[in-house]
Amino acid sequence: xxxxxxxxxxxxxxxxxxxxDSDYGGMLGEAVMKMVKVFADEGHSGxxxxxxxxxxxxxxSFEPLTPLTGDDDExxxxxxxxxxxxxxxxxxxxxxxxxxxxxxxxxxQMGLASPTVTAAFR
Numbered sequence: 001x002x003x004x005x006x007x008x009x010x011x012x013x014x015x016x017x018x019x020x021d022s023d024y025g026g027m028l029g030e031a032v033m034k035m036v037k038v039f040a041d042e043g044h045s046g047x048x049x050x051x052x053x054x055x056x057x058x059x060x061s062f063e064p065l066t067p068l069t070g071d072d073d074e075x076x077x078x079x080x081x082x083x084x085x086x087x088x089x090x091x092x093x094x095x096x097x098x099x100x101x102x103x104x105x106x107x108x109q110m111g112l113a114s115p116t117v118t119a120a121f122r
Contacts, residue, residue: 002040009033 001009016022017029044052058065068074076093 004040005033005036008036 012018012029012032017032018026020026022028039052042052055065074093
């Protein structure tokens with residue numbers, strides 16, 4: 001068992017995440033331990049560990065790695081559009097929060113390092 005695995009198991013136990021009366025009946029602790037074991041098996045250390053954690057956190061949170069461009073393949077019908085309500089909205093495939101309506105434009109600020117994107121939905 002790696003130092004990371006031992007540390008994670010100890011912390012999760014101390015915090016009660018394996019307890020039957022914890023969130024999801026102890027399954028959350030088990031799920032996190034599975035991810036920790038996979039990460040530990042990768043053998044990352046120092047700089048590469050931080051990069052891998054950051055990248056995983058981004059994609060596991062459904063956050064885009066590249067700025068939105070407004071290309072048609074970045075959009076899908078939103079839940080309302082799928083249920084045929086009057087609002088024909090589209091949701092971003094790359095970033096779940098932005099939505100646009102037919103004939104509308106959208107503007108998204110993607111943080112300090114990314115540009116603002118403005119595009120029209122056709």
